[in-house]
Amino acid sequence: MRNLTLALIAATTVATPALAQEAPFTGARVEGIVGWDRIGANGGHDDDVNYGVAGGYDVQRGGLLVGLEGEFADSNVKACAGAQTALNPRLCAKAARDLYVGGRVGTVVGSNVLLYAKAGYTNARFKLTSDNGTTETTLDRGNFDGVRVGAGAEYAIGPNSYVKAEYRYSNYEDGLSRNQVVGGFGFRF
Secondary structure, eight states: OHHHHHHHHHHHHHHHHHHHHOOOOOEEEEEEEEEEEEEEETTEEEEEEEEEEEEEEEEEETTEEEEEEEEEEEEOOEEEESOOSSSSOEEEEEEEEEEEEEEEEEEEETTTEEEEEEEEEEEEEEEEEEEOSSOEEEEEEEEEEEEEEEEEEEEESSSSEEEEEEEEEEEEGGGEEEEEEEEEEEEEO
């Protein structure tokens, strides 16, 4: 009995480090994100905080990874340009929710780092206004379609959890664009 107990303890001790080193990137994932958001409209730009939730499914084969992902994010950033006069009204674009669906392709470096590039469709809600100094007029309030590209790194901090950093650029219709740097914490299951 004593030999069996010692054998079980030894097997558990040997297996535990191997289990901790494994960080597969395959499977469903969900994450929270927060970061820097800059929108540009008609030559003006402004910065604020971006925050949201994302999820996806990745498949890793050897050192290569492919995946699909989606995201719901929000921001309070508002970009304005113009002098706010009757002849040169101030034009503003205020960001609201942002939806994204796309894919990513990456390579696993070592056992717990993923470097990836992403691309997909994004749909953001903006409120466009014009202000001549006496009256603010809503020009458009609606959804704007665009394309998002980006690159990032993901670090597995455990068998089912990770942190990430990512840069992405979105280009929308009507001259709107967006640069973002976000960090995230997620779980894979």
